[in-house]
Amino acid sequence: MADKTRGMFAPVLFPYALCREIVDELGAQALFLLDSARLIFAGFGQFPKIVRQIYFIGVQSVTVIALIGLFTGMVMGMQLYFALSLFGADGFLGAGVALSMVRELAPVLTAIMLTGRAGSAMTAEIGIMRISEQIDALTIMDINPVRYLVAPKVAASIISFPILTAFFDLIAMWGGWLTGVKLLGANAGVYWSRVQSSLDWDDIEGGFIKAVVFGLLVCTICCFEGYYTHTRSGHAGPEGVSQSTTNAVVKSCVVILAADYILTSLLW
Amino acid sequence: MNGAPSIRTQDLAVGYGGTPVVSDLNIEFPGGKLSMIVGGSGCGKSTVIKHILQLHTPISGKIFIGGHDTSSMPPRQARCIRQRSGVLFQDGALLGSLRLKDNVALPLREHTRLKEAQVMEIVRDRLEMVGLDHAMDLFPNELSGGMRKRAGLARALVMDPRMLFCDEPTSGLDPIMSAELDQLLLEMMRRFDMTMVVVTHDLASMRSLADHVVILGEGHCLYEGSIDDLEKTQDPYLRHFLDRKTEERDAPRLTLPPLDPSMFKDDCSALLGDTTLRKDER
Numbered sequence: 381m382a383d384k385t386r387g388m389f390a391p392v393l394f395p396y397a398l399c400r401e402i403v404d405e406l407g408a409q410a411l412f413l414l415d416s417a418r419l420i421f422a423g424f425g426q427f428p429k430i431v432r433q434i435y436f437i438g439v440q441s442v443t444v445i446a447l448i449g450l451f452t453g454m455v456m457g458m459q460l461y462f463a464l465s466l467f468g469a470d471g472f473l474g475a476g477v478a479l480s481m482v483r484e485l486a487p488v489l490t491a492i493m494l495t496g497r498a499g500s501a502m503t504a505e506i507g508i509m510r511i512s513e514q515i516d517a518l519t520i521m522d523i524n525p526v527r528y529l530v531a532p533k534v535a536a537s538i539i540s541f542p543i544l545t546a547f548f549d550l551i552a553m554w555g556g557w558l559t560g561v562k563l564l565g566a567n568a569g570v571y572w573s574r575v576q577s578s579l580d581w582d583d584i585e586g587g588f589i590k591a592v593v594f595g596l597l598v599c600t601i602c603c604f605e606g607y608y609t610h611t612r613s614g615h616a617g618p619e620g621v622s623q624s625t626t627n628a629v630v631k632s633c634v635v636i637l638a639a640d641y642i643l644t645s646l647l648w
Numbered sequence: 649m650n651g652a653p654s655i656r657t658q659d660l661a662v663g664y665g666g667t668p669v670v671s672d673l674n675i676e677f678p679g680g681k682l683s684m685i686v687g688g689s690g691c692g693k694s695t696v697i698k699h700i701l702q703l704h705t706p707i708s709g710k711i712f713i714g715g716h717d718t719s720s721m722p723p724r725q726a727r728c729i730r731q732r733s734g735v736l737f738q739d740g741a742l743l744g745s746l747r748l749k750d751n752v753a754l755p756l757r758e759h760t761r762l763k764e765a766q767v768m769e770i771v772r773d774r775l776e777m778v779g780l781d782h783a784m785d786l787f788p789n790e791l792s793g794g795m796r797k798r799a800g801l802a803r804a805l806v807m808d809p810r811m812l813f814c815d816e817p818t819s820g821l822d823p824i825m826s827a828e829l830d831q832l833l834l835e836m837m838r839r840f841d842m843t844m845v846v847v848t849h850d851l852a853s854m855r856s857l858a859d860h861v862v863i864l865g866e867g868h869c870l871y872e873g874s875i876d877d878l879e880k881t882q883d884p885y886l887r888h889f890l891d892r893k894t895e896e897r898d899a900p901r902l903t904l905p906p907l908d909p910s911m912f913k914d915d916c917s918a919l920l921g922d923t924t925l926r927k928d929e930r
Contacts, residue, residue: 423756425758506746509744510745512739512744513737513738513739513741514743514744515740516698516703516737516741517735517737517741517742518743518745519703519730520701520730520733520735521730521731521754521758521759522701522727522730522731522755522757522758522759523755530875561876605837613728
């Protein structure tokens with residue numbers, strides 16, 4: 381009888397169950413983030429771990445961010461030059477490149493690149509530690525695994541994402557200058573003067589806020605997926621870790637773009 | 649607390665996702681003795697240990713450590729118990745990013761006020777005890793399986809534990825190395841006054857080490873008592889288990905004929921001979 385009733389209401393119950401699952405997971409991730417953020421300041425022992433993570437997330441990503449920034453800037457310089465010169469407005473090239481980079485492209489592309497390079501590695505590392513009982517070993521030694529493993533990554537992300545975003549901004553503007561000015565012949569003085577005059581503090585602050593928020597989101601999602609890899613039904617062991625890593629990257633990218641829309645609406 | 653604490657379970661049911669693996673468990677691991685949990689694969693030996701260590705919450709029932717109920721224990725007391733419990737996991741569970749010396753030093757650095765020189769002195773002593781003082785600077789992936797287990801034991805012992813839990817310490821080791829590890833566990837028992845619980849299905853280890861034996865099977869405790877009484881048992885399941893006999897119904901049988909050599913995509917019969925025929929058919 382109960383089965384019959386459940387079958388009858390299945391079309392209603394399925395969306396309900398799905399919504400409940402999503403809300404449950406969001407709640408769990410929010411608590412996970414709060415816990416790890418609180419534990420960043422749990423003693424001086426955290427400092428060397430944070431420095432190590434900054435090296436891994438930040439320093440080791442410099443080359444890839446420089447390359448992506450350079451090519452993005454070069455493409456923007458070229459496309460904007462062609463579009464603006466149709467109206468005789470190629471003098472606004474610097475403003476176009478600078479505003480699009482600082483407000484939108486640099487925070488989003490940096491976050492997506494860091495998800496692929498560092499976020500996936502975080503999920504895989506924590507996931508492997510979970511399935512090889514290393515996290516259980518930490519718990520039994522009365523070492524809080526969230527404090528030991530996750531909190532330094534969260535702190536390092538908050539520090540590294542904005543710095544790499546700023547670095548992306550600079551390289552991309554230089555890339556725009558390379559194609560727009562050096563290759564296509566726009567005026568160099570006008571380009572740099574428009575870069576300077578079009579950007580105000582709100583733009584830079586907005587880009588910085590976006591970078592910090594993306595850093596928190598990417599780190600939380602990636603660490604959460606790895607930490608709870610053993611609860612993934614139907615996927616145990618290495619397969620579970622690979623599934624968690626894929627999920628972490630996909631979720632992070634979607635969340636970055638969704639959060640970008642919300643932040644853009646709120647900030648400007 | 650005087651002497652090593654005893655561990656007792658009362659109507660304990662443990663499992664995952666609400667499904668019990670072992671239930672109605674009323675056993676006691678006496679303080680200061682070496683107890684062994686024995687049973688077939690998948691009977692819930694490691695699950696019981698993980699619940700005693702509070703890595704999972706029991707479905708029902710209680711666990712008492714040194715007479716204190718762990719479910720109603722204040723967090724501070726629970727932390728004390730965890731800090732003074734050592735665990736040797738099946739594969740050592742060493743942190744892959746830390747050198748051996750840092751793995752062993754980790755609990756000391758986290759929970760004591762010792763200076764770095766004192767920490768390293770203790771680390772060196774424990775690694776010397778397990779014969780790994782020469783490998784202090786190696787990473788876990790540079791160690792063999794046996795070395796990883798001994799390193800795990802060194803880490804488990806570094807806080808002078810009052811309870812030591814070993815999850816299948818001899819699995820995957822050759823007989824000589826297994827005997828060496830057994831010997832090492834006995835030495836640790838003599839040196840430290842502690843309660844040791846070892847999960848195993850190695851009968852040789854059980855016979856040479858155990859003061860107290862618990863046998864699990866069919867979802868509950870089949871035997872609890874001394875090794876001498878166990879050897880005298882006439883219970884059919886226990887006898888099969890102890891004598892390593894297979895039951896008639898479980899005896900493996902080859903019912904299918906061997907594969908025709910022509911069915912293999914790569915024909916290796918000239919190289920290896922016709923390996924698919926059974927000895928009696930050649």
